[in-house]
Amino acid sequence: MSEPLESDASLLVVVLDINTSAWSTSPLPLDKALQQIIIFINGYLALKPENKLVVLASNKRECRCLYPVDHTSATPDQDIQVYEQFRVVDASILAGVKNMIINTEPPNANQGIEEAQSLIARALSKALCHIHRVTESTLSKIWPRILVLSAAEDSPREYIALMNSIFAAQKMSVLIDICKIIGRDSVFLQQAAEISGGNYLKVDTARGESLLQTLLFTCLADHYTREILYFPGNEQIDFRATCFCHKKVVDIGFVCSVCLSIFCRPAPVCSTCQTKFSIKLVKTESALSSSSALTSNGKQMLAASEMSAFSLEDEKTATAGK
């Protein structure tokens, strides 16, 4: 892959998480946050006339593209004081967000997704599709990146889809920046930023940290500028995986040697690819786990699980999860 040049244009896909349950707990209201995000987007467009923009919004139930939109559907008010492109972008984003919040769909549309979780995996897949289309149709070199403005909690059900999107982004050389505005750190999105080479930023608005300042200082830099800048690093990233069986974050996992599915306990048959494992080995593991569980010694139980994880690995050349 060629090196980025100063004259190269960028393609930015902004993923807005507008989960209303998450935003209702935020010290920074959604409308104020949107104002700051729009200033950042206008700043990005003003940097280079060739810069391209896509804005997606996601909540618990759906993921929509807010910009670019069909011009016939959006009829923003005429305001000659504002630069035409800014006016169209601003009006499309505000109208789209308003529409999504007003539109209430049946609550059981997405089973398994909790009220305070959003469809981020779906938004990332859509973002990658947009990036593929734009990069294929643009003659000159364009450098793509994604910025996720995350508000909701991680959705363990989305883990597999999310990891697939992250690895697809890595393969396409798409940076994923994460700006966590509300709540606890996101384990999945930290991994997304780390794997794709982007930044993971947490903005604590309750402690007076400014969202706009963070966005302008860190997320505005293009691929060329990033090579000469120092970014705030992430020393502590939680790389734990989620088991495919119960969708729970696990400390020690068992990995199928055929399809790399992760499980929290060893099973005779992989539920993903139906591969059969050595029954003797699985039995040994169960016996070990139950005997050490009886001693109620946490350390011993951990060691037993670790030992069997390795013996499984030896037998089936599997790799034990983190």
Ligand SMILES: [Zn+2]
């Ligand atoms: Zn499990």
Ligand SMILES: [Zn+2]
């Ligand atoms: Zn498998």
